[in-house]
Amino acid sequence: MNQMASWGEWLRIAVEGLATAAFALSGAMEAARKRLDAVGVCVVAFLAAFGGGTLRDLLLDQRPFFWVRHVELLWAVLALCVLAMLFLRDRHFVLTEKAIQWPDALGLGLFAAVGVDQALQHQLPALVAVLMGVITGVFGGVLRDMVCNEIPSAFRDHRPYAVCAFAGGWVYVGLLYLGQPGSLALLACVAVTAGLRGLALWRNWQIPGWRA
């Protein structure tokens, strides 16, 4: 039993690390496309990787930030940026973007679950908790795009992303409300979010836009 919990913990850390790397890489590649310098590449990667969770902590008034408690995350993203600048070239971008879609989807689910969980610990209403989950998962990418002077792709590419985290967040809240244990709710939230995201990419689902 104890061993299972520790396996679960390890799995979570592995998914979190992979997802953070995927988010950071998406930032570094967007910075590269905009021809930013080394400082810009690092800052945009940091924003993409840590922006969502930091905004959540600001809104929930939580200190220290998670990247202060785990300062090794900062060093890892810094190292990733250096490696990316040394070895990743423009011709690798299409492949890299394909490769990070899955860790990105898993990360979206995990970060959403963590956001919902922390909001519920502050006794916030269900809708607010779900929105905190969405913010945790999505606003890293939003800040990344804003600093690169783009309309955030999460708001205009018509591919479900925030919506998957929204659905997953309600699953999390719903299972807790039904008295299920937190670990099951977390797993279900990740599975529903990542599953919906995967389905959406595979079936090319579109969310509606404004009809003129």
Place this chain on the structure above:
Amino acid sequence: MNQMASWGEWLRIAVEGLATAAFALSGAMEAARKRLDAVGVCVVAFLAAFGGGTLRDLLLDQRPFFWVRHVELLWAVLALCVLAMLFLRDRHFVLTEKAIQWPDALGLGLFAAVGVDQALQHQLPALVAVLMGVITGVFGGVLRDMVCNEIPSAFRDHRPYAVCAFAGGWVYVGLLYLGQPGSLALLACVAVTAGLRGLALWRNWQIPGWRA
């Protein structure tokens, strides 16, 4: 007397609801113009409606946010976005923008007064309190424009907007300083702000720009 206070409270809630709807609609229409998808429309509407007050609460370190205490506001704006996407078309925009100018001006005054009031409760200096009022009234629109990749219209359209809230804020502070009751100061702030805004629109007042 009691009844009058309760009428005042009802009036205030009505104005606040109308103003929030006007702000949210301005966000939804800007998102529509930028061809954002449904997620983008909702996020920009939320930012326009709640961004100013949330930034004020962040700066004053106030928790819970007002939209956590009144979570029905979130549901209302969500419903408004769905309705707008179903029924509002591009050809209605000019008329809608004309129709929301007045609730928008009233809301600017009310939000400015609320911002000044809350800053004064934190014993902040008069200038800071007035700036908090301006931020409450204006920064929802600023965030809306920034996320849509525009220079905020409040900073470049030469039509008095923030300036009206600035003037109204000083009226609020001044009346309190003269020992007048808070409800009078609030009413005067709303009247001066909305009146100046209305005059400015009617007489086509312009604030000066940089002379080259």
Place this chain on the structure above:
Amino acid sequence: MNQMASWGEWLRIAVEGLATAAFALSGAMEAARKRLDAVGVCVVAFLAAFGGGTLRDLLLDQRPFFWVRHVELLWAVLALCVLAMLFLRDRHFVLTEKAIQWPDALGLGLFAAVGVDQALQHQLPALVAVLMGVITGVFGGVLRDMVCNEIPSAFRDHRPYAVCAFAGGWVYVGLLYLGQPGSLALLACVAVTAGLRGLALWRNWQIPGWRA
């Protein structure tokens, strides 16, 4: 001895005032280039002058903000904006930008040192403290550029700026770690940051970008 401390204090206030004026002027001139109105000029000048320190205080959860404790700074920047709009013309911009390079470099060093110092008082790890110093010195300009709908120049002009503050911050942390007094660490941080910045401008150093 006492007199020396008071001279040091005066020198610090003078540098801080000069640097704040330089930051505010950079904001006013960017707003002017974008043809913003008077409100926009003031807001961008405020963001450039106070944005970095305010973001640091938000992240460290410090209240009151430094511009609440020194509200005269707000009045000074407001006055500076009025004077700039009255007397500064487009043809003065090149000269003004040359003239503010040195107070700007000094300010970068001083603000970085203040940021590191305050982060260390919150017992934050060394890397986080250095990053807080960089944020204090650099993010005023970042917010200035973002609101003006530009990719922040600190991230794309290939001239060392944030990197100088990063180096200066490590000097500060390193000297404290070696048991040196805080005033020496502060002076060294300012000297290294401003010196590196000056050298970079003089020798036209470039930081690398992404190789395609």
